Amino acid sequence: MWENQASRKVRRRNRALPRGVPVRTALPVVGRAANLKTMPLATEIVSLTVNGDRREVGVPGHYTLLETLRYGLGLTGSKQGCDKGDCGACTVLVDGEATLSCITPVREAEGREIVTVEGLANAHGPHPLQDEFDLHGAAQCGFCTPGILCSAASLLAHTNAPTRDEIREALSGNLCRCTGYTKIYEAVEAAAARMRDDG
């Protein structure tokens, strides 16, 4: 009910994956501009599938996936907290895997399926994770929430009954400064239960 086309594909693909697969694998970092001063700012056209839509967007060649999403496509749900892969607020799903979009050159994401926090909900309503985050007070300031939701969605695509330890591990790349994580665990557990019940 809550799935859109993109996340259905993600889940289908991940069904084959065993449990305990690392869920926070950044794509190989190549081509990230080390020195902006000498970098030409030539605009390039990139093609991405974002939240089920095929998009073409012109961005400076050195742009990361996060910059492309936020500045190129206006998808501001994914957040920039550190811009160097430390905080996890930029986490999105790339081919179903939780990925740090702020250290992923946009070229690396070309041709892949990207799902952002905006793509977790569908026309029928929010994703169970999103609803349970609200019910459990798992989002206080809400700034880390989009990234945490993507990490959690990736986890739930791998396993539908995660243990507390599995949740802790899956979210270990996402810093939350408000909650102390407790309410987040409760929300993920509740969402997993709801998704199991909904089949």
Place this chain on the structure above:
Amino acid sequence: MAKYKSDLNFIGKRQRKIEGLEKSTGRTLYADDIRLPEMLHGKILRSPHPHARIVSVDTSAAVAMAGVHGVVTGKDMPTTYGIIPWTPDEYPLAVDRVRYVGDGVAAVAAVDEDTAIRALDLIRVEYEELPAFLDPLAALEADGSTPYVHDARKEGRNGNVTKHVHLEFGDVDELMEASDVVVEGEYFFEGTTHTPIEPHCAIGLWQPDGGSRPPAPSRGPGDAGSGLGGRQASGKLTVWSATQVPHYLHRELARVLGVDPARVRVIQPLVGGAFGGKSEPFDLEFCVAKLAMKTGRPVKILYTREEVFYAHRGRHPFHMKYRTGCDAGGRLKSVDAQIVLDGGAYASFGLVTTYYSGQLLCAPYAMPAYRFDSTRVYTNKPACGPKRGHGSVQPRFAFEVQMDKLSERVGLDPIDMRRRNFIGENTRTVNELRITSNGFLACLDAVERASGWRNKFRKLPFGTGVGVAGSTYISGTNYPIYPNRMPQAAIQMQLDRSGRVAVFSGASEIGQGCDSMVAYVAAEELGVPLEHVRVYRGDTDFTPVDLGAYSSRVTFMLGNAAIQAARKLRGMVQEAVAEEWEVKAGEVLLAGGRALWASDTERQMSTREAFNLAEAKFGTLGARGWYDTPKDVHGEYRGGTIGASPAYSFTAHVAEVAVDVETGFVDVKKLWVAHDCGRALNPVLVEGQMEGSAYMGFAEAIMEQHVFKDADHGRAGLHDAPSLLDYRIPTSMDTPELESLIIESIDPEGPYGAKEAGEGPLHPSIPAIANAIYDAIGIRMDRLPFSPPAVWRQIEEARAAGKLCKPLVPGAAVVAARRG
């Protein structure tokens, strides 16, 4: 005063937040998510030196660069500001001197961020380096042979001293002398910073024609005195900012930029975390405003994470000495404290911090005599300021460890020791603060029971242990930051024909839930479902003034203001319905979207119909509510107003730890957190504040160190770890299990009995963990953080001395001491 009802329908139940789904679906617009047409991006050039004179600044090459639209330097804004009106000591950009690595010198607005970064490289600044003060104790000893961090305000004074406070209550020396047991200790609290996940961000917009409304045909006499000429007098400045204090930002923007405050608008989008780190104006807010005025285009500046670390305003490092005396029965007799606060380069809230370092220690325990001597010292490092538990977390750490040491000496269980010293309800502290409701004993009972304390204290195997600590905190302050006699919090509320309630609130939603809190009040009082309450917020153009999200003031003050407004409207609705039904107004109930007759609830109508009746009777339905603090409740001495609060919260924690004696790694297994919040208006949010506070305390205890290099270790004054990888904050793998236990003492003056919950529950985490480490391995950790190297060094010392063992139970320790 707000009276609480026993038949609350809405308050006290687990609820969603009004903006919860907006946040979890990624639709919330934070400051950096806002883009305006033609918007430029700004960057700030920062000092590479901790202390230097600015000889010259040459911006000509940057100004000439393609894509650059404007450059400003300190000379463009030569007016000092400061959050505390008595200590304005900073400029938006440094004018003649830089005082820390990272002090802003110039700012550029360009077509995009990359161009702005390149333009910064073209600005030539010539500095004359000055000797830097990095150690507060050395800064305190300075004799003026090299320039102080700030010039002395009076000849012959040490310019490095921001503030010195010496207060004594009772006869400290006499009672210390008369004490049966005296414990002395030296403590060090390392600096830490807030690290909200959202970096600071601001956008400035200048509309020379005064905005979208038609300009006034002529300036009236009211404008004549503003002293503003031409363009500035008719323009309108709008600043969006991730701030906790839109009102103070509004005031300072107007003052520093010379714009009539009536032409300044501050919009506060939802804020992505703050914790005290966004509670005063910052350089970027002035720079976006000035650059927007200069270029005529909107300008955005977003701090990099590194800049957030340098902006700081976090926890002051404290050097503390305590002497604490008690009688043989464990009753406190005398407390004597000496504190040096490392303030960094600017005053920030430092005047208040210096008072808080002593004033907030006088509960929950009665102490007949108390003295503190606190000195805040400037150093050439980023300025310290208020972080969650402003100024009182550090002394609380020292004091609660002292209590643990005393309890052992007198042979008391540390929880019993704390019970024995309970100050009570409806009383005054030794420094004359008024205590009303006080649930501290219930907090102690709750953590004792939940943690299984009786079976654990001194009974767990070597290497594992439990510790306890208590604390108190303010629910706002009775006196505002700038002296004035206006209300501290206010609400406007209106009812419309569709059955909705619109609430206009100037309070700062930083994740704590203050927007939801006022919506809960409206739903409770007016009987409408939550989805029929709209909260319009965070805009100084149309919301009444609220002073900001700091000092845990919002629930108490804004809650009371909201109740007042809602009850005025409820009275009108009741009266109109009563007239229609020909019954008494007091018999009309509003609940569940219905107006009902109390005597026969079959007789009812929808709240929409009820609102329409009221509008027909009274005209358009609007009401104001405001709250001001009691002004007659404070100490009768200089500084006696600081620390005075309408109500105090109380907290107790038990921590359980396992210490690896081979590595020094302290594994905090669990924190039990009991907090007296008066009444939990929404338990979900109160638990969230308790867990978040305990987490943050744990982080300071074990991991966090906001430290700077000295000349022997790289460039002096450079931040040691300005990234979220190197400045360690706890991940999900690090954070202990947290259990929150809500205690409700129902405060007589709080909204429905509520007090604060956002800061108090942080305090005991740190001493509880220190005391648990002692219970585990017999080692006192008097310096923060309890990082593996620090703990390991102490373990090695104890091992060498043959003292690495479980401590004796307190009673046995006393017997052993007597024998010895």
